Amino acid sequence: MWSTAARCSAVRTAPRRGLATLTSSELEKDFAAMLPEAALQRDPSTVEGHRMDWLKQFEGPVLDNDRTPKFVLRPGSTEEVSEILKYCHKHEVPVVPQGGNTGLVGGSVPKRGDEVVLNLARMNKVLDFDDVGGVISCQAGCILADLESYASARGYLMPLDLGASGSCQIGGNLATNAGGIRLVRYGSLRSNVLGLEAVLADGTVLDMMNTLRKDNTGYDLKQLLVGSEGTLGVITGAAIITPPKPVARQVALLALDSFDEVLSTLQKARSCLGEVLSAAEFWDSPSLNMLLDTMPEVVSSRPIEGDHPFYLLIEAAGSDAEHDMAKLERFLDGFEHGVLAMDESQVASLWSIRENLPVALQHRGGRTYKYDVSIPSSLFDELTNLIRKRVASVSEDAFVMQYGHIGDGNVHVNGWSPAFDQDVLDALEDELYAFLTKHRGSISAEHGIGVLKAKKMHISNTESSLALMRSIKNLLDPKNILNPGKVLPEQA
Amino acid sequence: MWSTAARCSAVRTAPRRGLATLTSSELEKDFAAMLPEAALQRDPSTVEGHRMDWLKQFEGPVLDNDRTPKFVLRPGSTEEVSEILKYCHKHEVPVVPQGGNTGLVGGSVPKRGDEVVLNLARMNKVLDFDDVGGVISCQAGCILADLESYASARGYLMPLDLGASGSCQIGGNLATNAGGIRLVRYGSLRSNVLGLEAVLADGTVLDMMNTLRKDNTGYDLKQLLVGSEGTLGVITGAAIITPPKPVARQVALLALDSFDEVLSTLQKARSCLGEVLSAAEFWDSPSLNMLLDTMPEVVSSRPIEGDHPFYLLIEAAGSDAEHDMAKLERFLDGFEHGVLAMDESQVASLWSIRENLPVALQHRGGRTYKYDVSIPSSLFDELTNLIRKRVASVSEDAFVMQYGHIGDGNVHVNGWSPAFDQDVLDALEDELYAFLTKHRGSISAEHGIGVLKAKKMHISNTESSLALMRSIKNLLDPKNILNPGKVLPEQA
Structure with missing residues (x-):
């Protein structure tokens, strides 16, 4: 998406601090002397895969004079991460920390072209599990789904779940404060982190790996690393609360005829289900129609007869199935159009609609414009309608759909056109950003900033906040070697 | 407690950066010109009250040459706080931000003697309430109990509750990341903060007052202020999640015969009550006996016949009273010694035992040694027994008791002796700190650091973490005017 922009940017930043002076061959030689062979991945196609995001939208430019590293570092321990960063700090070698590389904003791949990719995949051990308190301690490279299986076998679950769980790593989840469908029940990942280990830009290891639920002993440095997208340090380990698994x-x-009905139904769900409400997801008619049209092999028929403007999926999960069902039935009383899953396979089938919306958009071809915004839930439809109207005024083929975590005020607004259309993009973004500015919304509810949204940071942050973020970045990474060009907008 | 130490410390720090050069009269004149009259409190006895903590254990020395301010600042707006800090930053005037002054570690009163007290009491307005999402936005000086009443009238509650709720201010709660009895259910205050407004040392206003549940747009600066005890900025406003009030x-x-039984009962409560478990508090026999002995007018008889080694209070609160009771009865099945409250007055009466334990210690006279530590719950009794044995070896009259939030791994270990006894103090602290060091415990689960524990910070933090905290302090408050001598140990 921005490979052209990246080229420009690499050129533009060059005078500011210069690209790395060491060539790939020189770096490779030094790292080979410093690290075990397993920590150096040199297979060209594998390396290429690590330098590009999974949607193939972000990729740093290949620089001349052997200045783009032809290898990826895959350290096996915190000590190795520390050695690598000490070296990079000393020689001003830029580094892109990388987990499962499943992000959507280009945060985990090179931008300038001279960055070394530091992938955490080999640090994938569970270190400890406290099955009285429900706390898992693990290395950063553990895959989320593996941690889920581990916790599940012991009667617990991870406090987060997301589409990429089979590939994403917990370190990347932490670095991006990943959201997902369990947030409405268990809160943000940030609030479930008890301990953290990270390596700072100069190689200093910050060991904050405790498992205490309460600890008021000074500034909470963990929180600075969580959500910093690899720009302040490399997360190498964590201790995370695992809530008891619901029985x-x-x-x-439910199919609903108006957005007001969606809101009142959500309120009713909150009040009838209370503490057992575990998910509240919604989508609109254009979303479902797009899915039926694009992936008929996955979702072959409408789950509820007729084409309704809105759909609301409500999940209840608690410690007593009978009580949960009684609460759910009380909630459902009075609705005309709805289905209740009768077993796990029906549960999975209803969830597959929601889960496949982004997948179908990806499979559809053409061009998708994806936005992940946070505003009060009551404003979702107003925003989407404004965008829809504006987009319709510039294109006949384009359409706009919305779905998302309505329980958390997080809507994914998506535009689509048969091919890239600058008018559609402009129409969409003009409306969107004006609306977010007016209502103090967030330009990124859960996807983070990466490179994609760095230039829009001012919409969700005041100049004072941005200035303080820059000072903190400068304090922790004075040579700007950690994920340069990500999160904070580059200054002219 | 440390007024002598403070005198020494004031002298010791003098050469390092010097006491304020402006006299109280000069400061008062300048502030009077800058602020409305209501913002200057000059009544001597009121001023004295603000310069001393409620337990009268901490108080900065009165300096000669009119260098101890004879007034307290009570700004009415964020702009006034900003003007005050701009002035203090320029003239290097040290400031102690103060909420309800109910802390236990001397964080909210002067230490050196030359600090101006900046009390937030007049900034006590609720700014907004979102009754769809359940979010309260308010100024920092709002009293916690007032916010609770406000939320309660709208079907919600505050995510925290503590003994001092009638006096403590939400700004102080945030600055100390206050804990309390609701943490086991709703998580830490830190994880319930959606928005924050704070004024930095140089007067810069950081406006982060949004009410979004999800917002991944850069570093979470809010978290740096929360729990920093007024050393990084003055919190002036916040937006906080209010969960729906249980019906x-x-x-x-329950009375239990061994600590193992306490632990297994806690596990059973977690599994039977699941998501409706809303409190799990425990105390031991010496705690109850001390209460019966000290405050017979409040708790006149044993709630359960006989003297049992341990007591566990379990609360269930959910959205369906019948379901909650069914779960509670399933939990209680099989216990021999216990009582179940049948109405709100019995609920209050059982709670009053737990709530009055610290009050009774205060009323008892003699000398109390209070500790607020976090360790895995399974280690509580081992720690207390070690301390008890050691204290018994140096004193016949002293005793040791434990109570606390066992659901969160937070135990309050308290020693008592008829008068101050250095041997008792040494015995207690030797055992305690050795144990915490060995088990990576926290020296302050919820009370914070203040001045009382600044010198013990190394027990719960590595040198790397402390160094980074110092750098952050220096970045945000380079002239060290905000709450000097608190949180971070002063360097030689």
Whole structure:
């Protein structure tokens, strides 16, 4: 998406601090002397895969004079991460920390072209599990789904779940404060982190790996690293709360005729289900129609007869299936159009609609414009309608759809056109950013900033906040070697 | 407690950066010109009250040459706080931000003697309430109990509750990341903060007052201020999640014969009550006996016949009283010694035992040694027994008791002797700190550091963490005017 922009940017930043002076061959030789062979991945196609995001939208330029590293570092321990960063700090070698590389904003791949990719995949051990308190301690490279299986076998679950769980790593989840469908129940990942280990830009190891639920002994440095997208340090380990696994989950899908009905139904769900409400997801008619059209092999028929303007999926999960069901039935009383899943396979089938919306958009071809915004839930439809109207005024083929975590005020607004269309992009972004500015919304509810949104940071942050972020970046990484060009907008 | 030490410390720090050069009269004149009359409190006895903590254990020395301010600042707006700090920053005037002054570690009163007290009491307005999402936005000086009443009238509650709720201010709660009895259910205050407004040392206003549940747009600066005890900025406003108020609460008190039984009962409570478990508090026999002995007018008889080694109070609160009670009864099945509160007055009466333990210690006279530590719950009794044995070896009259938030791994270990006894103090602290060091415990689970524990920070933090905290302090407050001598140990 921005490979052209990146080229420009690499050129533009060059005078400011210069690209690395060491060539790939020189770096490779030094790292080979410093690290075990397993820590150096040199296979060209594998290396290429690590230097590009999974959607193939972000990729740093290949620089001349052997200045783009032809290898990826895969350290096996915190000590190795520390050695690598000490070296990079000394020689001013830029580094891109990388987890499962499943992000959507280009945060985990090179931007300038001279960055060394530091992938945490080999640091994938569970270190400890406290099965009285429900706390998992692990290395940063553990894959989320593996941690989920580990916790699940012991009667617990991870406090987060997201589409990429089979590939994403917990270190990347932490670095981006990943959201997902469990947030409405268990809160943000940030608030479930008890301990953290990270390596700072100069190689200093910050060991904050405790497992205490309460600890008021000074500034909470962990929180500075969580959500910093690899720009302040490399997360190497964490201790995370694992809540007890609910004994059962029940899912209902409702078709609703207006957005006001969506809101009042959500309120009713909150009040009837209370503490067992575990998910509240919604999508609109254009979303479902797009899915039926694009992936008929996955979702072959409408879950509820007729084409309704809105759908709301409500999940209840608690410690007593009978109580949960009683609460759910009380909630469902009075609705005309809905289905209640009767077993786990029906639960999975209802969830697959929501889960496949982004997948279908990806499979559809053409061009998708994805936005991940946070505003009060009551404003979702107003925003989408404004965008829809404006987009319709510039294109006949384009359409706009919305779906998302309505329980958390997080809507994914998506535009689509048969091919890239600058008018559609402009129409969409003009409306969107004006609306977010007016209502103090967030330009990134859960996806983070990366390179994609760095230039829009001012919409969700005041100049004072941005200035303080810059000072902190400068304090922790004075040579700007950690994920340069990500999160903070580059200054002229 | 440390007024002598403070005198020494004031002298010791003098050469390092010097006491303020402006006299109280000069400061008062300048502030009077800058602020409305209501913002200057000059009544001597009121001023004295603000310069001393409520337990009268901490108080900065009165300096000669009119260098101890004879007034307290009580700004009415964020702009006034900003003007005050701009002035203090320029003239290097040290400032102690103060909320309800209910802390236990001397964080909210002067230490050196030349500090101006900046009390937030007049900034006590609720700014907004989102009754769809359940979010309260307010100024920092709002009293916690007032916010609770406000939220309660709208069907919500504050995510925290503590003994001092009638006096403590939400700004102080945030600055100390206050804990309390609701943490086991709703998580830390830190994780319930959605928005924050703060004024930095140089007067810069950081406006981060949004009410979004999800917002991944850069570093979470809010978290740096929360828990920093007024050393990095003055919190002036906040937006906080208010969870829906449970429809009912049920409380049971169990008498248990061993600590192992306490632990297994806690596990059973977690599994039977699941998401409706809303409190798990425990105390030991010496605690109850001390209470019966000290405050017979409040708790006149044993709640359960006989003297049992341990007591566990379990509360269930959910959205369906019948379901909650069914879960509680399933939990209680099989216990021999216990009582179940049958109405709100019995609920209050069982709670009053727990709530009055610290009050009774205060009323008892003699000398109390209070500790607020975090360790895995399974280690509580081992720690207390070690301390008890050691204290018994140096004093016949002293005793040791434990109570606390066992659901969160937070135990309050308290020693008592008829008069101050250095041997008792040494015995207690030797055992305690050795144990915490060995088990990576926290020296302050919820009370914070203040001046009382600044010298013990190394027990719960590595040297790297402390160094980074110092750098951050220096970045945000280079002239060290904000709450000097608190949180971070002063360097030689």
